[in-house]
Amino acid sequence: GAVVSQHPSRVICKSGTSVKIECRSLDFQATTMFWYRQFPKQSLMLMATSNEGSKATYEQGVEKDKFLINHASLTLSTLTVTSAHPEDSSFYICSARAGGIYNEQFFGPGTRLTVL
């Protein structure tokens, strides 16, 4: 299957700082990328969907000014957690899909964010 990478795999930051997480599709062009958040022992919650060159579509309850998503190219999307607080600590997972809804989403390995 196709490969999606995330960087960094782990990040620890101080409260009030911003953190950027990168998601890359390594061997295919991702027209759509998704960002999920996973709490311990819980399911993945979709945060936002982004199409290359367009603004991201955020799920209800997700603050777009806090979680900035950029999908500037067909192989890269970034999630920036701005002014991070301890409650933003979580596991963030991206996925990428080429083409339409019948195509498979390929998931990255996730990024563990800890805000002190």
Add this chain to the structure above:
Amino acid sequence: AQSVTQPDIHITVSEGASLELRCNYSYGATPYLFWYVQSPGQGLQLLLKYFSGDTLVQGIKGFEAEFKRSQSSFNLRKPSVHWSDAAEYFCAVGANNDMRFGAGTRLTVKP
């Protein structure tokens, strides 16, 4: 809106025993259904999916799942579990750009 329920949070089976992981969904139309496996440090891997057609779906690693519309279920099965199958398993229902995941079932395999 679609939703997914995985009733079992944690299941323990002996190596070589059969396995069934339950998944129930709620959706107004014919759903697209998926099973993913998540191992520590790795991304979710698709085991199998159902869009239409034959209701018994074969997947990778010897897994299969059966779509039962009357029961709104999409249970995952494997006839003989291997120690390497220990992981977290997620059922998901998707439509358009919206994929909803169940809470997951953690599988422990006893030697």
